Amino acid sequence: MSRQAGRGTESKKMYWYLPFISPSASMHLMNSELFTLTYGALVTQLCKDYENDEDVNKQLDKMGYNIGVRLIEDFLARSNVGRCHDFRETADVIAKIAFKMYLGITPSITNWSPGGDEFSLILENNPLVDFVELPDNHSTLIYSNLLCGVLRGALEMVQMAVDVKFVQDTLKGDSVTEIRMKFIRRIEDNLPAGEE
Amino acid sequence: MAVCVAVIAKENYPLYIRSVPTENELKFHYTVHTSLDVVDEKISAMGKALVDQRELYLGLLYPTEDYKVYGYVTNSKVKFVMVVDSSNTALRDNEIRSMFRKLHNSYTDIMCNPFYNPGDRIHSRAFDNMVNSMMMQVC
Numbered sequence A: 001m002s003r004q005a006g007r008g009t010e011s012k013k014m015y016w017y018l019p020f021i022s023p024s025a026s027m028h029l030m031n032s033e034l035f036t037l038t039y040g041a042l043v044t045q046l047c048k049d050y051e052n053d054e055d056v057n058k059q060l061d062k063m064g065y066n067i068g069v070r071l072i073e074d075f076l077a078r079s080n081v082g083r084c085h086d087f088r089e090t091a092d093v094i095a096k097i098a099f100k101m102y103l104g105i106t107p108s109i110t111n112w113s114p115g116g117d118e119f120s121l122i123l124e125n126n127p128l129v130d131f132v133e134l135p136d137n138h139s140t141l142i143y144s145n146l147l148c149g150v151l152r153g154a155l156e157m158v159q160m161a162v163d164v165k166f167v168q169d170t171l172k173g174d175s176v177t178e179i180r181m182k183f184i185r186r187i188e189d190n191l192p193a194g195e196e
Numbered sequence B: 001m002a003v004c005v006a007v008i009a010k011e012n013y014p015l016y017i018r019s020v021p022t023e024n025e026l027k028f029h030y031t032v033h034t035s036l037d038v039v040d041e042k043i044s045a046m047g048k049a050l051v052d053q054r055e056l057y058l059g060l061l062y063p064t065e066d067y068k069v070y071g072y073v074t075n076s077k078v079k080f081v082m083v084v085d086s087s088n089t090a091l092r093d094n095e096i097r098s099m100f101r102k103l104h105n106s107y108t109d110i111m112c113n114p115f116y117n118p119g120d121r122i123h124s125r126a127f128d129n130m131v132n133s134m135m136m137q138v139c
Helices: A032-050 A053-079 A085-102 A144-155 B027-045 B095-112 B125-134
Strands: A012-015 A027-031 A108-109 A118-123 A162-166 A177-186 B002-008 B014-018 B057-063 B067-073 B079-085
Touching: A012 A144, A032 A053, A032 B095, A053 A085, A053 A144, A053 A162, A085 A108, A085 A144, A085 A177, A085 B095, A108 A144, A108 B057, A108 B125, A144 A162, A144 B057, B002 B027, B002 B095, B014 B125, B027 B057, B027 B067, B057 B095, B067 B095, B095 B125
Parallel strands: none
Antiparallel strands: A012 A027, A108 A118, A118 A177, A162 A177, B002 B014, B002 B079, B057 B067, B067 B079
16 A cells, blocks of 8 residues: 655654553554564564464464463453453454454444354554565465454453454455354353463 | 656666667666666766765656656665667656656665565566556557
8 A cells, every 4th residue: 555645744643552551651653664664673573583474373373372361451440441352342342342342443243153252353554564575485374463462362361261363354366355253152261271 | 758767876886777679688787787886977967066965867868869868866876777779859857756766666665565675686577567557558
């Protein structure tokens, strides 16, 4: 997508919230190009380190998971939403509040499965992939896989096990980016993970 | 409409050369190569003054009987060279400037692609599409 209109006039800014450490912490405006370039540098460095697209995808998912388990605290503190009663409410909160707060975009929710436990988030434009063109030797790389990890980690902290994956990606030639989220089960916190 | 577009790196090797029609490609490569001397001459002539007085657009480098060659150099010494057909007299200076500006913007977009290493040849589809739109339509 062309940035000719943006460059030279004023660059796109995104709202960047500091983690909620004190009541006086405030919102900053950050240049979205720095964010995009940082993420791009991260992905290319991972590609050089791992040499194999599958491993890079797994690493991005793990990193996203670690971000998600921490980000959910900040999100809940900042947004003051109450407990969601069903998966549909969860979907609304994710799309209209969480994505807007952290990435400045509002994806649309479509393709609900008949059982009400699967839906798709459609992102018209993904700020992580501005200027990016996937080279041919990385055709199986899921560039924005970090987002899947973040969603998975965040929902796990509120007792929901979900499966998140990309089904369409603008980098691979599709018209929109589509993320499919499937509710697996509610997590009962009887035993901490690992102590079976 | 341009007949040949070239992007030359700081060290004077080509990052991207595209010409249409595709026969006679070697002639255009040679033309672009010789035009680099003129570019260097213009840069050094203006370089005596302060750098920020120098404009990016260099203008007509030299005309021959078949075509005219225009040049543009960025502050990072990456040069854009464009060859246009002489018979196309309707092309005004403003249009050439805007074509160079489009090239510069697309080049900046490529630089922001994290998979592109500066100094590599340019293989971007978006850049190809933009150059296609500027090239002469050959039936």
